[in-house]
Amino acid sequence: MHLLVFLFLIIGCLCDIEVLIDQKGAYNISINTRLWLRSSHTALYVDNKWYSSADNSLPLINITYAQGYDLNLGSWNETRLIYDLLRNETRTNIVGHIRQWSLVSAITFHLDTGDQIMTNTISLDMKHVRTIFPSFNIEQIDINDQRGYFTFEGIMAGDGDNHAGFWNSSSKVIHSGMQSGPVVLFNLTQRGEDDVLVLSPFSRFMATSLSQKDNILQYGVLGSILTISANYNHSMIVFYSSHGINQCIREWGETMQRVYNRTNQYRLNDLTINYLGYYTDAGGYYYYNTEQEINYEETIVDIHQQILLPLHYIQLDSWWYYQGIKNGVTQWTARPDIFPDGLQVVHRRLENISLAAHNRYWAIDNVYQEKYSFILDEINEKSLPIGNDSFWIDLFTQAHNWGLILYEQDWLIVQTIHFIPTCTDIHLGHQWLMSMGEAAEMIDINIQYCMSLPRHILTALQIPRVTQTRVSTDYSFHLTGKVQQWTIGISSMFVDALGLAPFKDVFWSTSLQPDAPYDPSPMEILPEREILIATLSTGPVGSGDAINYTNVSRVMKCCRQDGLILKPDRPLTMINTLISDWAFYNNVSQVMIKHSM
Structure with missing residues (x-):
């Protein structure tokens, strides 16, 4: 096993979101030094069997770090968590990348599943995932933690099963992985203004999902997928804004459009x-x-x-x-x-x-x-x-x-x-x-x-x-x-x-x-x-x-x-305060606001 060369690493940028990674590969995301998300585990379902960092059947063997530059989003630095997958006497490096961007208030998580084909004959269902990275605890951090969430889920672009509530261990944030979409996390005490996170797939949109098992939010390949190709990778983004829900979602969308060079x-x-x-x-x-x-x-x-x-x-x-x-x-x-x-x-x-x-x-x-x-x-x-x-x-x-x-x-x-x-x-x-x-x-x-x-x-x-x-x-x-x-x-x-x-x-x-x-x-x-x-x-x-x-x-x-x-330049949307009430009461009419430029 390779020697871990440091106790922890804080990856920072010119913004108010940061991730702290310890020597065991756990990662915590903080906003303005306050903890918002704690990691759970990394896992793969292959050969009809789970391999997980939680029971050391997918052990972490090394941590490295790197820097780079993306033509669309600029410079980044990342920590690489390297896991050892042992199958039938064949070892494969599974690499989880935790990347923070210098000019974008986001952390992206990338999983490389290695150079071997990964096949199951007994698949999971499409509500869950067969690779897990990243994963986060859905929890109330302490008694002062009053956060809410809402999600886009279901048919008609996430309208069919969108829902809201408190972000705590009893919440069913994701109803179905296949029908899931981005999750928006915010502080109820700020009434939907100020600090907001968007948790969203970042690539491979037709093949990956956010899902939930117990009180763990998981991201990865759909459970029903039978074969993962060699050298496959997928990614998720945690995007932060201090400008309230509506503006945060707009900023997240602008970032996503920039990544994919979308023209309007x-x-x-x-x-x-x-x-x-x-x-x-x-x-x-x-x-x-x-x-x-x-x-x-x-x-x-x-x-x-x-x-x-x-x-x-x-x-x-x-x-x-x-x-x-x-x-x-x-x-x-x-x-x-x-x-x-x-x-x-x-x-x-x-x-x-x-x-x-x-x-x-x-x-x-x-x-x-x-x-x-x-x-x-x-x-x-x-x-x-x-x-x-x-x-x-x-x-x-x-x-x-x-x-x-x-x-x-x-x-x-x-x-x-x-x-x-x-x-x-x-x-x-x-x-x-x-x-x-x-x-x-x-x-x-x-x-x-x-x-x-x-x-x-x-x-x-x-x-x-x-x-x-x-x-x-x-x-x-x-x-x-x-x-x-x-x-x-x-x-x-x-x-x-x-x-x-x-x-x-x-x-x-x-x-x-x-x-x-x-x-x-x-x-x-x-x-x-x-x-x-x-x-x-x-x-x-x-x-x-x-x-x-x-x-x-x-x-x-x-x-x-x-x-x-x-028509206006921007569409009608629900106002931030009403979204906050929707999460707090879980039942409120959609009062909307339009933006003109």
Whole structure:
């Protein structure tokens, strides 16, 4: 065993966060000299067995340190914790890097899993992780420690299961590793102002997670992943700001964008974000519903000709293409019973107005696998293009010819969680999204995500053509009184920080619209609120009224006469004090604040 050459090391920077590492490899993070996070252990699950520093089956054998420079974030210094993994008489160095940055108020944790492939035949579940570094105790440090947290978790960019509470050993901070996202930690006595930490994945977003076991917050590779490639690495960031919750998340997002060289030029120039549109998705009047005694083609043409709004695009939802086994997509082309003349003719009849189009998960009986490479899941009866051929390029080229400018990839959670290959292959999820985005770049179209998990939003840092994402559940649930679908102040904060425009979803401009396809008795109580929230979200603004029930004067309050949306520079978000109350009481309405520059 190598001799440890020092008792402890404090890694510092020109900021108020520091990490102290002792001779046993324990690391503590302090803010202004006050302890905030204490480490737990390092571990790996390989060969169907756990190896852990806690029981010395993964012993620490050396500690070294290094310095370096990153082109995006500047200079850093780090401590390297070197562990010895002994498997079948083969030794592998597992190296945990704890890195602090000179010019960025953050500490990043990087794990190198060594030069050997790590395989399991009995996997863990996707709620947990199979590598653990770093890990932190979820605890109240002392009686004066009054910290709270909230997290982005679940579908619709972390809106579906976001939650808040006290940061102590009884708190369930992470409900599901697969659905988890960044955790925000703050001081309740400061009411969400001043000191804030963001704990977030820093790389490998589709393959790694934050998870929780007992009162330990853990970061690592998804438990369901069967094989970890040789020379694999992943990383997590602990980001600090003294400027309160909203500003901290914005600063964290700016740092993440800088790391991945994300450009916002496509978001800023996206026609579907900047101009008024029309939506036919769940909540819209024409969702699986046409005007009486006419088909969809004539209905869409009538929307364009008879609704007296300066619409710049129309969205076509899932009713227009072929669906097969388990309602998956078999062929992403127009059905003749929907558009008898084909979409190219419809586009001309619409006077070449731009189109946005919905898509979902791929069925196992899709027609494309005859020509392109698809991976099949016989159990869940779904499939996925592998992305090593021209599938996405050909698909988007054909769609661009009938006016597509925005591709909506919906049901992301289903294609990710209910598809065994994306749960078990360490590279497939990333490859899928990247190949889609690269094709969109080539064909000059933008992408909207829907039913996304936080991991999809983080991956979009590397896909600038993803300009927007849904941040709330379907408007149809709001119309039938099931949810307050307009409360987007938390999820908007998350996606905007990473460079995506938050999309509230479609809305009605009048309260009652007879024969709408929803039960029981759909009603919009406050149309003005819907239009206002959509406008101040900075995302798409799309009405979905029946032709004869569109309140033109009400909608036109959101835009100029030419349809340009009059929006702020930043979206509505929940104010810091209310977030603090949300954590303290765990039940509070989302009162929001907008920022203009």
